Amino acid sequence: MSNKHLFLNSGFVRAPLQNGVGRYVCQLQRIVLKFCKTHGSCRGLRDFIEQDLVDFAKQNPGVVVYLKPRRHRGPVAVAEYLNGDRVWMNLANKTHSEITKWIEVLRTQQGDIASTRLRKYQYTDHPSIQGPWTPFTFKNPELNTAVLPDQKFGANDRLPMSATEQLRLMFEKQKLEEGDVKTAE
Structure with a gap:
């Protein structure tokens, strides 16, 4: 058994602050873009700063953007999140x-989960040998080679009519009958 988990923070996978239950709160707090004004490897980041940075700042008012020019250094993005995580990315x-695309990835994630040892709320001495359940566990294997849309797999006409559909049809029928009565008068 490995002891590498001793050097990782442990935690549970959960939505921070029940994010998305009431409203979405962007977890990216601050992003620092470090670049050189003349270095060749910084060309893409300088183009991003010139063309898209103002739009990014307008679309994400809760994210603080810092620009840090440095001489003779490669471009780097450092993202800081609400949970205290810092993600460093070489650009x-x-x-x-x-x-x-990478700035969008940094904006939408919630920190560095890869450096966290994930823990479970449950524990068992005898884990399942069948593996975890997935949405594809009991699917028909013919779906793998089918050319979709296929009437065989997507035929909903066998299902009974929903209550909403029945009410909609009754309402349309009632409107037609009222229209016939008004024209007869």
């Missing part, structure tokens, strides 16, 4: 579009 020789 050397990345294009403008790649940096845009």
